């Protein structure tokens with residue numbers, strides 16, 4: 354009789370072991386799904402980059418670089434916000450050295466940025482990242498400078514013209530986003546996507 358109880362209880366323990374393992378698997382996401390979110394986020398970051406870049410070039414050709422500073426001041430955040438509404442995700446730009454204090458990276462984002470800088474300076478490729486935070490998938494996508502950016506993010510008196518510098522100082526008295534060279538990490542796109550049921 355004792356043996357019978359032992360057998361039954363070990364079956365129950367085994368069974369519980371199985372179910373709890375199944376539950377655990379359910380809460381951790383498959384790699385395939387993670388990659389799908391990483392790709393979707395990348396697609397959205399590219400869309401945002403295109404929208405911002407297109408309007409930036411249009412503003413520069415319409416009114417020159419100082420005018421484009423004023424344009425970015427009013428329009429940059431609304432452009433990413435309206436795209437966010439359209440695609441049911443939250444897309445924004447952050448930096449460890451922001452121009453607009455609203456774009457200050459948080460601790461987690463700063464960690465990714467400093468790792469990305471270290472990789473880039475040792476000549477390695479910077480890869481985007483994806484992680485789950487409760488019911489949200491959060492993707493980080495690096496933003497790298499090119500010569501165009503240096504007209505507003507480069508060095509005063511060198512790549513930033515005086516008139517542009519004055520406009521920057523006027524709109525952003527706490528500006529930290531100058532002094533960059535080409536091919537440097539200027540910041541990241543943060544794309545937050547709700548986890549779908551499947």
Ligand code: HEC
Nearest residue numbers: 421422425426429446448451452453456502505530539540
């Ligand atoms: C005409 C000037 C101008 C040019 C050219 C320009 N930017 Fe900016 N950038 C700005 C302004 C102004 C802001 C602040 C926008 C705001 O108030 O949200 C900004 C903000 C940013 C931000 C958000 C973080 C922060 O510092 O507030 C990133 C990232 C960024 N720029 C990257 C770039 C990159 C990459 C390029 C080149 C492809 C570029 N910018 C070209 C003026 C410029």
